[in-house]
Amino acid sequence: MPEENLPNDIKAIPKRLLEGNSKNPEESLKEKAKQFRPYEEVLENEGQCCDNPHIREENGFFVCLNCGMVHDAVLDATPRRAFTAEEVKNRKGNEPVYSKIGPRTVIRGASDAKGSQLAPEEKSKFNRLAKIHRSLTTSYERNLWIALPNLQRFQERLGLPDTVAEDALRIYTHAVKEKLTMGRSIDTLLAASIFAALRIHDVPRTLEEIVEISELNKKNVVKAFRLILLKILPKLNLKVQHFGPVRYVDKFSEELGATMMARNAAVQLLTLAKKNGLPMEGKDPKGLAAAAIYLAGLELGEKKTQNEIAKLSRITEVTLRMRVKELKIYQTRVQKLGRP
Numbered sequence: 001m002p003e004e005n006l007p008n009d010i011k012a013i014p015k016r017l018l019e020g021n022s023k024n025p026e027e028s029l030k031e032k033a034k035q036f037r038p039y040e041e042v043l044e045n046e047g048q049c050c051d052n053p054h055i056r057e058e059n060g061f062f063v064c065l066n067c068g069m070v071h072d073a074v075l076d077a078t079p080r081r082a083f084t085a086e087e088v089k090n091r092k093g094n095e096p097v098y099s100k101i102g103p104r105t106v107i108r109g110a111s112d113a114k115g116s117q118l119a120p121e122e123k124s125k126f127n128r129l130a131k132i133h134r135s136l137t138t139s140y141e142r143n144l145w146i147a148l149p150n151l152q153r154f155q156e157r158l159g160l161p162d163t164v165a166e167d168a169l170r171i172y173t174h175a176v177k178e179k180l181t182m183g184r185s186i187d188t189l190l191a192a193s194i195f196a197a198l199r200i201h202d203v204p205r206t207l208e209e210i211v212e213i214s215e216l217n218k219k220n221v222v223k224a225f226r227l228i229l230l231k232i233l234p235k236l237n238l239k240v241q242h243f244g245p246v247r248y249v250d251k252f253s254e255e256l257g258a259t260m261m262a263r264n265a266a267v268q269l270l271t272l273a274k275k276n277g278l279p280m281e282g283k284d285p286k287g288l289a290a291a292a293i294y295l296a297g298l299e300l301g302e303k304k305t306q307n308e309i310a311k312l313s314r315i316t317e318v319t320l321r322m323r324v325k326e327l328k329i330y331q332t333r334v335q336k337l338g339r340p
Helices: 025-035 039-046 085-091 120-136 139-158 162-177 186-200 207-214 218-231 245-256 260-275 285-300 306-313 317-338
Strands: 055-058 061-064 070-073
Touching: 139 162, 139 186, 139 207, 162 186, 162 218, 186 207, 186 218, 207 218, 245 260, 245 285, 245 306, 260 285, 260 317, 285 306, 285 317, 306 317
Parallel strands: none
Antiparallel strands: 055 061, 061 070
16 A cells, blocks of 8 residues: 555554554554554544543543543553654643742853863853853842752751641742841741741641751741741731640650550640649640650659650750649549559
8 A cells, every 4th residue: 555645643653563464454554553543532433431531541541531431451551652743743842941949050160060170261151151140040049049958958857748848938938038038047047937837737846856957046946937927927827836735745755655554644634734723824835745744654654764854855854843843733643544
């Protein structure tokens, strides 16, 4: 069969696949052309499942998203090659020159991509290009170039969920747009944004953990957090959760390796103390949680030293002893609450 008389979809098949059609060349060519057409076109010849079929691959099967009919299993999930000019045109796409935070390349240094030193003429040329490149980027983009890698580093070291990291980045970008970085370091504002995101998602992580990982001054982070609390969160319609001592009992009990009986006894001790009028306002909830765990452990035979609990909860031993004295009057009820 002459090549000029072949249909367009058959012409698109490579010549090496057209060899060996001895019995019925035209029928064989049509079958092979069908294999190279999209799955929707094959269904048009075999019969449609509904008036408006929308076929996609879902969990290893070709499924119509409109009627829900499962047509066939996906035997080969690799992308199909584009043969016709129309398919090639539809698949063409240009990679964006600029990402969400600015250009993806940075012109700097005196060496090329392989590490070889540039010639003096090339060095002067690329110095001029780098100067032009810097003038095209805004301060907002340059700020995020530094902040994003630091956020990823904090996320890995703190073990933060992706949702918390995304909200922290959203808070930080709004803070940058509001020019709150003036007079403050990037890491300080970033740490405050992470702490705000943790409080929004009700994740009981202490400020001391963030300060220890980021190696920043605690007072500066607290000031930045208060600034975010006043100027950024209301605009984003976000509210932080206020942690009570019971919320920290779960965290400290798990890190100390305490039993569930000791954990329940500590929670019930705090609940009983609050019902009987123990003032908890103005007291660090970490100190109350640590004191409850210490007293519950003593009563149930799971002894932990004050030094161990104080270091874990990031409070001083003096604070722990003061909170223990305040809760000790309720200790007589711990045995009934914790033991059967």
